[in-house]
Amino acid sequence: MPRLKELIYVGDPMCSWCWGFAPELHRLRRALPHDVALSLCMGNLRNGHTWDDTFKAYLGRHWDEVARRTGQPFDTALLERKQFDYTTEPACRAVCTARAIDPERAFDFFESLQRAFYAEGRDITDARLLCDLAATSGYDAERFASLFASPAMREQVPSDRYRARAYGASSFPSLVAIDCEGHLSVLRGYRTCEVLLKMLEL
Numbered sequence: 240m241p242r243l244k245e246l247i248y249v250g251d252p253m254c255s256w257c258w259g260f261a262p263e264l265h266r267l268r269r270a271l272p273h274d275v276a277l278s279l280c281m282g283n284l285r286n287g288h289t290w291d292d293t294f295k296a297y298l299g300r301h302w303d304e305v306a307r308r309t310g311q312p313f314d315t316a317l318l319e320r321k322q323f324d325y326t327t328e329p330a331c332r333a334v335c336t337a338r339a340i341d342p343e344r345a346f347d348f349f350e351s352l353q354r355a356f357y358a359e360g361r362d363i364t365d366a367r368l369l370c371d372l373a374a375t376s377g378y379d380a381e382r383f384a385s386l387f388a389s390p391a392m393r394e395q396v397p398s399d400r401y402r403a404r405a406y407g408a409s410s411f412p413s414l415v416a417i418d419c420e421g422h423l424s425v426l427r428g429y430r431t432c433e434v435l436l437k438m439l440e441l
Contacts, residue, residue: 241418243439245276249408249415251284252330252352252363255302256429259309260412261350266432268346272441279338279345281331281399282411288325302357309429314360326364328396330356333369335395336387340378348376 248264250257271277288294295318302313317323330352338345351372355361363369370387374380386392406415407425414426416439426438 241420241422243272243275243416243441244419245278245417246271246439247278247280247406247415247417248346249280249282249403249406249413250349250411251282251327252334252349253325253327253356254282254284254411255298255305255313255357257412258353258357259305259311260429261311261353262309263430263432263435264346264412265350267435270432270436270441275441277346278342279334279349280403280406280408280415281334281396282403282408282413283331283396283400284327284411286326286328290320290323290325294325312358314358316360317356317362323362324364329366329369330363331396331399332392333363333373333387335399336383336392337373337376337378339386339392339395340383344377348373348378351376 250260268277299315299318302315305311306313333352334345334349337348352363352369355368355372356363361368363372366387370380370384373383373387403409403413406413406423408415408427410427412429414435416424416426426435430438
């Protein structure tokens with residue numbers, strides 16, 4: 240297999256399996272050779288869903304499974320809410336904004352959103368909270384808020400979603416691996432860091 244040149248992580252801050260994958264991604268980032276480019280692409284998992292007992296029960300079962308398999312913590316207070324607009328666009332746009340300002344810190348910001356939503360039960364569809372979390376992560380609050388609300392960032396989320404589908408990354412988490420000869424392969428779903436390193440021949 241030709242040497243790995245680039246790795247693109249396709250995920251969504253409000254995807255439960257992406258949260259389950261967070262510790263493995265952290266380890267993978269540390270294990271990657273320095274000459275392998277690593278970047279983020281937002282998959283935009285949902286753009287709204289009927290918030291009823293059936294959907295909440297589905298989410299609860301899903302979160303239980305992720306917690307059992309990965310050991311990641313889940314705060315289920317959200318499932319007690321009578322109303323919630325389950326759209327992941329604002330959180331994805333926040334990551335796109337962070338990436339545009341400082342791509343190196345975008346991964347840590349992505350994880351901070353996941354932690355806020357899943358482990359702390361906070362509503363990361365709220366633009367004010369997203370901007371507060373960005374400031375806590377070291378981003379300039381005014382610059383972040385201005386760019387987050389811009390037409391360019393509103394267009395970036397569908398652009399990322401289209402790019403993810405073009406790669407064939409239709410489920411999350413996915414890793415798009417590109418080798419030095421330009422060949423592309425997609426590793427879909429949750430895997431441990433050790434398994435991924437073997438699959439990537441690293």
